[in-house]
Structures are given as structure tokens and as C-alpha cells.
Amino acid sequence: MLDEVIVHENGMGIDEVNGSQDDNMPVANDGSQVNQDDAITAEASYVGTLGDAGETAVAAVEVGDGSPATGDSAEFFAEAVAEGQDAWIATLEGDALAEAMQEVVIGPDDRIRITGTTSYPWRAICSLRITAGDDSQWIGTGWLVGPRTVITAGHCVFIHNNGGWAKRIEVIPGRNGAQQPYASCVATSFRSVVGWTQNRKRSHDYGAIILPSNCRYGDQVGYFGYANYSDSTLEDMLVNLSGYPGDKPVGTQWFHYRRITEVDDRVLTYDIDTAGGQSGAPVWRYINGQRYAVGIHTNGHSSGNSATRIAKPVFDNIKAWKAQGS
Amino acid sequence: MSEIIGRVLTSAGAPINGAIVLFVGDSPAHDDIAAVTNDAGEFRFAGLAPGHYELLVNSEWHGLRRVVVTVGRDESIPLVVQFD
Incomplete structure (x- = not known):
């Protein structure tokens, strides 16, 4: 439903x-209506465009189109990255890279500050x-x-x-x-x-x-693109999260990535470090040079932070809201 | 449900506007949104379940402060966070 x-x-x-x-x-509220049936049909034309050879549940995948808009994304993929992990390191240079790497090794809080926020996807x-x-x-x-x-x-x-x-x-x-x-x-x-x-x-x-x-x-x-994946695809998926936590210098963007630890019908749980202020951040999969949000970060807890899963109804509403802002 | 009603002050007792207040550590499950203090240095978190909450106050000009608050059932807890 x-x-x-x-x-x-x-x-x-x-x-x-x-x-x-x-x-x-x-x-x-202005009385207009979105034809969900049409929207779903249009979205279905994207099924299978991921082209991921390891994606066994491709028929269950629906994706929206994530576009870097200015055609400059290629520069960010120069670095080979693990499946799912974002190519964040390719956006960092010099002092910023050193800062990021230092953050990685100084303790349990290994979030990485994004200083190149005018690059996609950070912007x-x-x-x-x-x-x-x-x-x-x-x-x-x-x-x-x-x-x-x-x-x-x-x-x-x-x-x-x-x-x-x-x-x-x-x-x-x-x-x-x-x-x-x-x-x-x-x-x-x-x-x-x-x-x-x-x-x-x-x-x-x-x-x-x-x-x-x-x-x-x-x-x-x-x-960003966005996707409604099956349970089996989401389980243990490596996902990325970046947002604006309140425990860091005001207005700075911080990134982290980990695997999903629990998949519920409507909630995804992970060990990605987050803090107040990151509510609403995208939880995305990076694959074949594209970013597909699979969750919307909402909650913090010591036993695991969590996102609202982009389940089918969520996917459909995002599709409709995207159309309203076109 | 309970609430924490707080004020953030300088060492001289002046209210701090624009400080960010959030839950951290082993706090019970919470929305990952952060409050920003108003001109009177005030903030409020409502709808809280009982438990031990660790609050972090982040002031751009005054630094960080951590405070642990024990919240019972259906109570309103006043809190003053004062920087040294």
C-alpha cells in the first residue's frame, strides 16, 4: 500500500x-494530484539500468536518475574504490587529505570532513x-x-x-x-x-x-538517484552517509561509510557514526559511478544508527515530490 | 513523556545565542536533529522517554560542554549549562 x-x-x-x-x-494543498500509476510506469523504464553483474535481484530494483548536472563527475572516479564505498578520497587534496586521514586514525570517531563541498556529490x-x-x-x-x-x-x-x-x-x-x-x-x-x-x-x-x-x-x-532494493540486496550493503553534525565546527560537512547491519521493512540500521544535525542525510550506495540513496538518516542510538528505508511507498512519494519540484 | 528545558550561559551568566545542543553517547534512541539556542540562550527537548541522556553543547565561541541528565517519567527538567 x-x-x-x-x-x-x-x-x-x-x-x-x-x-x-x-x-x-x-x-x-492546491488541489493538484499526482498520477501515481503514470509515475510508476515511467520509473519502471529505469529498471535494470544499474548494469551491476553482481545484482541478482535486479528485477526488484527501481532507480531514479542521479545526475551530477555539470558533467564533471569523471574526475572523482579516478581512484579505484571498494564496491559501494564512495570515491570520497578522490575529492581531497593536500591538507584536506591529510586532515581526513588523521580523522580516520585518531580513534573511534573516524568521520571524515569534506572540504571540497563544491564537488559532486557533496554539493x-x-x-x-x-x-x-x-x-x-x-x-x-x-x-x-x-x-x-x-x-x-x-x-x-x-x-x-x-x-x-x-x-x-x-x-x-x-x-x-x-x-x-x-x-x-x-x-x-x-x-x-x-x-x-x-x-x-x-x-x-x-x-x-x-x-x-x-x-x-x-x-x-x-x-542524487534513489532506489528501492530488495532485502537481500540491502543486507550487508556498504553504504555512505554525509551531512552536517552539530558536534563539529558549525556548518561543516562530515562523511562516513559502513555496512548495513539490519534490514527491516521500513528501517535500515548501520554503524555509521552520526550526530544531531544529520537527520535527513542521504544514505547512499555508490555503484558504477552512480549514487542511489537507499535511506534517509533519522535516528541515533548507541546500538546502531538508522534510516527510514526507501521502501516502495517511500520511493513512490519521492518520485511524486521530485515531479512537484521539477 | 518528559522534557528538558535548558539555558546556555557564558561564565558571566549571559545567555548564549546560536549554541547547538544535541544528544550524544549512550543516550536513548533519539531523532538526530539538533536544537539551536535562542536569544535568551534557551532550548527545549520534549517527548523524551525515561533514561540517561548525554547532551553536548557546541558553542562556536565558547567551546564544547557535556552534561548528563537523568529523565524520569512525565517530568519537566530545568537545566542550566554554563561555560567556564
């Missing part, structure tokens, strides 16, 4: 789909400054999935104990401390699902930010 989708526009209250309506029908990852419904301030992470669509955690766009829907979110792609190489845009149009906003289910903790029409960051910096 597809998730029931609800949509919010700042200043217009909450438009929630009545549960008695068709649970599968996405809606928008498609966004620092979020969130103003909640009660005017409290928060930080999070999001990632571009299309020209004007940023995917993030549900609790970044709808904070249950702080007024519900966010009032506004400042989106800063490729932020590097005080540097904002692509400036920023303030968004007031958000998406999530009833499973999060009404029922507060951890399994439904995901959402989206639709950027203003004059803010087409995806055209400029590129965006």
Missing part, C-alpha cells in the same frame, strides 16, 4: 487527507536551518533529488513537540563552515506523510522540501 501523502504550505495550516479517502492517492547535500512552528531553531540535513526537491527526515519538516509544520527552512547546498558557495534559499513548502504527521511512526519519518520556483539548485549542483 502506498503511503497516504499530506502536503503543507506555510501559513495555510495543515491539509491532511482524511483517512476515509483513498489511502493511495497523493494530494497537494548536492544541504545544511538546513529550521525554524519550527513555535519559532524554535534546529539544524538538519537534506539532499537534492531533483531541480527543486530536497529530501529530508519527516521530523525536520514536521516537529511534533514544537508546533508541527516548520515555518521556514533555509537550505544551504554544499555549505562549508562559513562558506555558502551556492548562497541559500528559504523554503516554506513542505511534504510528509500521515504516518509521520498524524501517527508519528518512526517507520514513516521522511519528508521533502520544495524550493521556491526561482531556486533550481538541482540544475546547478546535481542531485
